[in-house]
Amino acid sequence: MLKTHTIALDPNNVQATQFAQHCGYARVAYNHGLADFKTGLDEGVWHSHIALCRRFNAIKHDTYDWCGDMSQNASKHAIYTNLNDAVSRWKSGQNRFPRFKKKSHSKSYQADSGRGTISVVGKRIKLPKIGWVRMFQTLRYLGTICKVVISKQGHRWFASILVDTFADEPIPDPRGKPIVGVDVGIKHLAVTSERQYFENPKALRRHERKLKRLQRQFSRKVKGSRNWYKLKDKIAKLHYRITCIRNDAHHKATTAIVKGASRIGIESLNVAGMIKNHKLAKALADASLSTFLEMLKYKSERTDVKVVEADRFYPSSKTCSACGVVDSDLSLSDRTYHCRACGHIQDRDLNAAINLRTVAEGHSETENACGDSVRPQQLRRESSNQEDSTVIGEQLLLFSLS
Ligand SMILES: [Zn+2]
Known part of the structure; x- marks a missing residue:
């Protein structure tokens, strides 16, 4: 190998x-x-x-x-x-x-x-x-x-x-471990149905002011001068640091999730479509959720853990994890899910993660590791961009308030 x-x-x-x-x-x-x-x-x-x-x-x-x-x-x-x-x-x-x-x-x-x-x-x-x-x-x-x-x-x-x-390491048997739903977002990088919360390090946001300052200084230097090169190196170093912080959080979270699961349910995000919305672009790029999901997928593949992607239209946030009723009026400023049908109250992200676990549970054993057969058609994906953007948009609003 x-x-x-x-x-x-x-x-x-x-x-x-x-x-x-x-x-x-x-x-x-x-x-x-x-x-x-x-x-x-x-x-x-x-x-x-x-x-x-x-x-x-x-x-x-x-x-x-x-x-x-x-x-x-x-x-x-x-x-x-x-x-x-x-x-x-x-x-x-x-x-x-x-x-x-x-x-x-x-x-x-x-x-x-x-x-x-x-x-x-x-x-x-x-x-x-x-x-x-x-x-x-x-x-x-x-x-x-x-x-x-x-x-x-x-x-x-x-x-x-x-x-x-020389020899492949033995893969630990995932059987006996729970099926885990994973909800990704900007506020928390990931929330699992096992009640694990992984913080979003917001690496770029943390260093944004410093980066801006350096870039402003850089723009005032004479191109090719010694000070120009010095600042160029400083900026590259800071970018590298930001990447490291993000990668570190991604690796730690994905490894922890994959290690404790026999099967994983995730949502299918069209991040590339959402990033076209300029208001969200920065926070989304900072979280790089698609990289996170890709990482989760390849680590799962290595350890024989199946990943099931929910249909793009599956309302993981709006469905009640207790009775299955879909609350389409759910305001996105509500961090807590309150079901009007059965009175179930739960943290919004955790509720979504549990719904994604249900998706993974209902997925038959015969399908492949990436769960190709449950993916929606490419054409249908495009039409849902708008909705995804609003969801993330309001999440972002909360994120900037918090
Ligand atoms: Zn309910």
Whole structure:
């Protein structure tokens, strides 16, 4: 089984510079290959990635005389893997024609030269031309290292290590654990029918003022000056921090939910549709609920826990979890659900989570892990955007009041 572990690196100054140089080399090679491919197309010749690699290798020492100090894996993968992928996606109609990579483009390069060519010992990794680099963690998986990608996020360098694991770890048996409904939202990131409440860290909101201040300062600096670069790094660092806070909350919540469930019921949100509403966009993007649900799905899949998505029209918030009556007049400012039919009183999010659990309970064993058969038609989804927006809109209002 192939598994990836991304580990933060702790390079010294020389190594950090070498990383940046290798990323630059990968970019130059990619752009050269793309230009070559384009010229070929104009002349009516289709250069394969193998040909592009060969053509690049033939001229590289003359055109880019500095490339001798670099690991040639960087340029090879840039053309052989990345450019080839981009071209095949364009060819199959999946993507637009590949574009040239800018200097400001996210920095990364692939360091290995095939399976088992990179060694990791304890908290160190040996990279071609660079040597042993310290890592902040040991590699989580035992097996053959297939691929290593070095990349930069904010101020930090990372190694994404793809491992072909020797033996699959035994999956804990989910049977005997309860069926759990999960209601996601802006106020709480998630509420489960087991009465677990996961706070939304509101990472962006917490750092919004600081970010704005930095961005204002940044706009006043002379482009390309030393202070301009300093602030640019500061902003990148803050963005990275915001992402980390959000990811941390997502990982902790999803792991806890998946560990304690035999089956999970979730709602199907059209977040992409809702985000078009500018008033909600920021809070929704800050919570990144779709990422949360995706994370929940892939973690469930790994541990054999089924995920059942409710129909988009299923009124999980408006249904009484005790008697099943739908209260369409339910005001969204009510944080508590009060059933007019049976008098049932419950926290609004918990009520929704219990309804989603009921959806998961009614789902037959034979359907697949993602619960494809209970998903509504694509066409029907579009029409419900409006309703979803209002629901989240009022939730947002509450959120900004709280
Ligand atoms: Zn009721």
